[in-house]
Amino acid sequence: MAKVLGIDLGTTFSAMAVIEGGEPKIIENKEGARTTPSVIALAKNGETLVGVQARRQQITNPQNTISQVKRLIGRRFADEEVQKDKKLLPYEIRESKDGGIEIKMGEKWLKPAEISAMVLRKLKTDAEEKLGETITEAIITVPAYFDDSQRKETKVAGEIAGLEVKRVLNEPTAAALAYGLNKKKDEKIVVYDFGGGTFDISILEVSEDTIEVKATGGDTHLGGEDFDQKVMSWLVEQYQKEEGIDLAKDPLALQRLKEAAEKAKIELSSSLETEINLPFITSDSSGPKHLYFKMTRAQLESLVFEYIDKSMTLMEQTLKEAKVSVKDIDEIVLVGGQTRMPAIQEAAKKLFNKDPNRSINPDEVVALGAAIQGGILQGEVKDVLLLDVTPLSLGIETLGGVSTALIAKNTTIPATKSQVFSTAADNQTSVEVHVVQGERQMAQDNKSLGRFMLDGIPPASRGVPQVEVSFDIDANGILNVTAKDNASGKTQTIRIEGSSGISEEEAGRMRKDAEANEEVDKKRKEIVEARNMADTLIYAVEKTIKDAGDKITPEDKKNVEEKLDALRKVKDGEVVEEIQKTTQDLSEAIGKISASLNKEGQQQEAQSEEKEEDKKPEEGEDKKPEEGEAKEE
């Protein structure tokens, strides 16, 4: 099946993605960038340049470098917006015979769709090169407020570029798809899209597999570039104040300032302070001049406060027009690089009293959503192979009542996992396997799915038998748990149906429960683990003393036995630190004796026991005995 290319055809930048392995993935262009400037130029030598190359030569050839063509596509020349934009665009446009628009590029007059097609063709060619296959179908996104004519022209642009446009998709819908919000029912979603040069608001309503645009708003001439401009003006102003030199008159200095301003803005999204360090920015009669400023996040925020404030006012206005109240909004989706700014996220959070969705790269989310739409239209293999995940962890109860997960929650099924466990007591011949489900640390707090006994284990010292427990969960959520004694080869199995058939509410409640009890559970688990460690050490010490017989001096023996008694006394207490400290004391005492014992065999035995101890403190379950037997014996 050929791939459908998802294209975010932006005003300043475009991006593309395809579905691979069931997941959307951004495709880099030939230059290795994840976004491509939506700029086309007719170079002096007659060559057509697209993307970054067109942008690089822009200032040498402004009349023949066409950017922001998205502002013109599908519009009438007489449109108010067109007349306004006309003054800002560096290239020439005129009215076509049918009342549309024509753009002058070289000697020719081209339709906006023909210009857009050049961007699309580059994307198509680059994607084909990258993927090694021919691309003939595409999904192209447009702003939600685009009318029929604008959509039709966008489709035509795709067709000129040799693409069959399977759908012209709304940008906010694409963003919602990327976040999987189409699966929610009866939800209202706000998409807040702050791009480089435009600010779009959309209110969506999701119902039974459709996403409907309820209202749109925004400002087509407000974007991240305005933020950069503000920072730049501030730098120029400050410099003028301090040095009395107007950097705005020096094009080279301005170029460096522009880059530095954008860099500072970006850095202040992740740090609270940044420095703008531009040595040799200019010079005067006294010699070279440098620029050095510190800028804090708060400073940046106060500079661009008006823009953020304006965006929120527009948001409230759009909500009002759509007759939707802030409370009705279930999800907020942030799109566009400028939404990385913490102040914008905060403002959105404050208005809606909800955390916005922002886990997907906001520059790429629309293209990713377009690719997903392509996948949906193709039907992919989803009907046949819909893979589920386990809603909760599956595991068994181990020594001290601890719940040890074998299959973690959110594991895609079918899946198989196994782990080796051992016995808790000497000559233990059976183990009980208690299968539990849930996120709590102690087995008793989780849901019990079933239990069984594996017997016939040949008698051996504790910790010696190897019991392999395997969990196998199939695509239908049927769980088979098998315990096998590696020495005797004896196995026992239990089949549990509907381990994943737990209701969404119940799973949610259980997860919440686990979160709420996280601290308490952690404490309890720590105590149990400390006790388990103490038990193992006591056992090892007793064995060492017994095996050593009178090879230990009476003083040493007395010393160890005192510490042994001390540990026996505290180990069932509730103070973790005390158990750990006393265990440590005993461990040191027996360590000294082990070292002084000459007989190698005994020495090795004691050490191997000790080593095992060292491994245990944190994830020590691997070889730990089952809990049930410890009690039985």
Added chain:
Amino acid sequence: MNVMDDQKAIEKLQKQVEEIKKEKEEFLAGWQRAKADLANYKKEEKERMQGLMEYVKQEFLFSFLSMVDNLERAEGELKEEEKNSKTVQGFLQIGKQLREFLKSQGIKEIEAQGKDFNPELHEAVATTQGENPGKVVEVLEKGYMIQDKLLRAVKVKVVK
């Protein structure tokens, strides 16, 4: 009667077989696709990791290059008599060291001065009036190639 019934039963079964065959093919195709997807994903993941490493290196080099730029700006401002100072000579030596490091990373400076403007490698940031339109008259910030790939375009002044 019986023959008719049998015929019907056979037809029904045949239809079922057809359906099952079709379903089987669908399942097999889906399974094969899933396996292929995983295999491809693994390969791509490897490539992606490599790409990521390259990206990290590139980001590092970008920051590094802006320091080299500033150092070179400083060098450009030095007057001849200042170059006699031992301290200045020490700084110049550091500059040499940095350029040596770039070389060792397979990074080469892009020639631009006096050449025809080429947007594949050059970025025009200023223009000037002059005799040879389309020629680069001044390099304002150096550009670099890394193993025959463009790392950063040269910023140039071009004759209009």
